[in-house]
Amino acid sequence: MTSQEVLMDPETTDDKSRVRLWLRLLRASRAIEGELRERLRTTFNVTLPRFDVMAALYREPDGMLMSQLSKYLMVSNGNVTGLIDRLTTDGLVQRTLRDGDRRTSVVLLTEAGRENFEIMAASHRAWVNELLSHFTTKESEVLAETLKVFASDWEGEAR
Amino acid sequence: MTSQEVLMDPETTDDKSRVRLWLRLLRASRAIEGELRERLRTTFNVTLPRFDVMAALYREPDGMLMSQLSKYLMVSNGNVTGLIDRLTTDGLVQRTLRDGDRRTSVVLLTEAGRENFEIMAASHRAWVNELLSHFTTKESEVLAETLKVFASDWEGEAR
DNA sequence: TTAAATTATTTCAAACATAAAATATCTAAG
DNA sequence: CTTAGATATTTTATGTTTGAAATAATTTAA
Numbered sequence: 001m002t003s004q005e006v007l008m009d010p011e012t013t014d015d016k017s018r019v020r021l022w023l024r025l026l027r028a029s030r031a032i033e034g035e036l037r038e039r040l041r042t043t044f045n046v047t048l049p050r051f052d053v054m055a056a057l058y059r060e061p062d063g064m065l066m067s068q069l070s071k072y073l074m075v076s077n078g079n080v081t082g083l084i085d086r087l088t089t090d091g092l093v094q095r096t097l098r099d100g101d102r103r104t105s106v107v108l109l110t111e112a113g114r115e116n117f118e119i120m121a122a123s124h125r126a127w128v129n130e131l132l133s134h135f136t137t138k139e140s141e142v143l144a145e146t147l148k149v150f151a152s153d154w155e156g157e158a159r
Numbered sequence: 160m161t162s163q164e165v166l167m168d169p170e171t172t173d174d175k176s177r178v179r180l181w182l183r184l185l186r187a188s189r190a191i192e193g194e195l196r197e198r199l200r201t202t203f204n205v206t207l208p209r210f211d212v213m214a215a216l217y218r219e220p221d222g223m224l225m226s227q228l229s230k231y232l233m234v235s236n237g238n239v240t241g242l243i244d245r246l247t248t249d250g251l252v253q254r255t256l257r258d259g260d261r262r263t264s265v266v267l268l269t270e271a272g273r274e275n276f277e278i279m280a281a282s283h284r285a286w287v288n289e290l291l292s293h294f295t296t297k298e299s300e301v302l303a304e305t306l307k308v309f310a311s312d313w314e315g316e317a318r
Numbered sequence: 319t320t321a322a323a324t325t326a327t328t329t330c331a332a333a334c335a336t337a338a339a340a341t342a343t344c345t346a347a348g
Numbered sequence: 349c350t351t352a353g354a355t356a357t358t359t360t361a362t363g364t365t366t367g368a369a370a371t372a373a374t375t376t377a378a
Contacts, residue, residue, distance in 0.1 A: 015288040017299040021306075022191065022287045028309035029188040030233045032181065041337085049364060066327060074189045079365050081328055086363080103326045103373045128181045129174040134308050140176040143305065147180075149293050150187035200367085208334060225357060238335050240358055245333080262343045262356045 032131050039127055044120050049075075051124070053083050054109060054117045057093065063108030092116060191290050198286055203279050208234075210283070212242050213268060213276045216252065222267030251275060 037048040056072050057064060064072070070080045084107055087093035092113035095105040109117065135143065196207040215231050216223060223231070229239045243266055246252035251272035254264040268276065294302065 015284055017296045017303065018291040018294060019284055019287050021294065021299040021303040022291060024303045024306040024309075025184070025188050026192070027233070028306045029184050031309050033185070034233060037336090047336090047363070067325090074186070074193055075364090076366055077327065078329075078367080082364075085328095101326085101374070105327080125174060125178055129177050132177040132181060135177060135180065137176045140180040143302075144176065144180040144183045146302065147183040147187045150183075150190050196366090206333070206366090226355090234334090235336050236357065237337080237359075241334070260344070260356085264357080 032128075035131055036124065036127060040120065040124070043123060046120065049083055050087060051117075051120060053080075053087060054092065054113060055121070057107065057109045058114065058117050058121070061108070063096065063106040065104050065106060067104075069107065087113070191287075194290055195283065195286060199279065199283070202282060205279065208242055209246060210276075210279060212239075212246060213251065213272060214280070216266065216268045217273065217276050217280070220267070222255065222265040224263050224265060226263075228266065246272070 033048065040046050040048055040051050052073055053069065056069055066077065066080050066084070069084075070077045073080070084093055084095070088095065091110055093107060094110050095107055097105055099106065132140065192207065199205050199207055199210055211232055212228065215228055225236065225239050225243070228243075229236045232239070243252055243254070247254065250269055252266060253269050254266055256264055258265065291299065
């Protein structure tokens with residue numbers, strides 16, 4: 001027994017299994033993400049980041065601040081600026097200045113953006129269902145509950 | 160009961176739970192990935208993609224082909240080219256032409272690259288352990304087994 | 319009130335990433 | 349042997365992403 005081991009909690013001594021779990025988690029999400037990216041591109045000619053932004057905005061009909069989008073999507077502020085710029089150019093999203101705070105701009109989907117997203121969302125939902133078909137509804141619920149801890153651990157923090 | 164539902168297997172009818180699972184999976188891996196990215200940057204001044212490449216090469220002392228790296232990391236060929244270019248410039252990686260096939264180049268870590276990686280890997284392992292500390296060793300093993308299906312579903316396919 | 323600190327967003331440079339096209343090499347059919 | 353097709357990699361154009369710095373507006377405190 002090494003000097004390291006005696007200092008460790010037996011439950012946390014063997015860190016190999018957690019590293020393996022992390023690698024599996026990462027590979028699973030990359031595989032699914034890659035497949036969804038590919039299907040969104042070939043079917044709707046849309047990139048995954050753009051779809052993600054539209055999905056976030058669709059859930060909030062009153063719009064979101066740039067900083068809320070950044071936090072929700074877990075990407076940097078500058079990234080959101082560029083994405084919204086391009087989506088605005090394409091008429092899918094608009095910035096409005098209805099606040100008393102002139103630093104902020106409320107971003108929301110245009111009517112074209114909503115229609116566009118609804119069509120894509122139906123396919124997206126079906127694809128996710130297909131790609132996760134290894135899991136029954138019950139298993140999905142259990143697993144989702146297991147993973148709940150993470151989002152909440154960091155969510156709310158700026159990055 | 161709608162016309163849709165009668166056509167579906169009862170086990171797969173309710174797709175909401177799978178979509179929720181996907182979103183949780185994605186948020187969990189993004190949160191962990193973001194935290195690791197930040198720590199690698201501030202502690203070792205290295206980017207996550209560079210760490211990932213070095214980790215892949217460390218496992219293969221005899222080196223890997225560009226296409227193997229691309230497949231293993233699930234990123235495009237062009238992306239690997241750029242990463243290896245930059246790592247080569249910094250003396251952490253080298254291309255060798257020891258094959259009878261002049262199209263291919265075998266990439267491997269330099270001695271400096273191996274030393275550099277070993278130092279980072281120790282911290283990385285500890286960080287993963289910390290970030291996944293919600294899971295006991297047993298839970299990690301069970302969960303990793305559950306996620307095993309995915310990687311193998313797509314792995315081996317070119318992207 | 320005014321200056322300092324804070325907050326929200328954008329800009330910038332560099333790196334990362336994709337997909338398609340180009341290049342170079344190898345393999346195999348004839 | 350020649351060449352058509354396949355394979356491995358790089359190049360190119362475009363888009364995504366980060367982190368730091370700059371800008372602009374608001375809030376706080378002296």
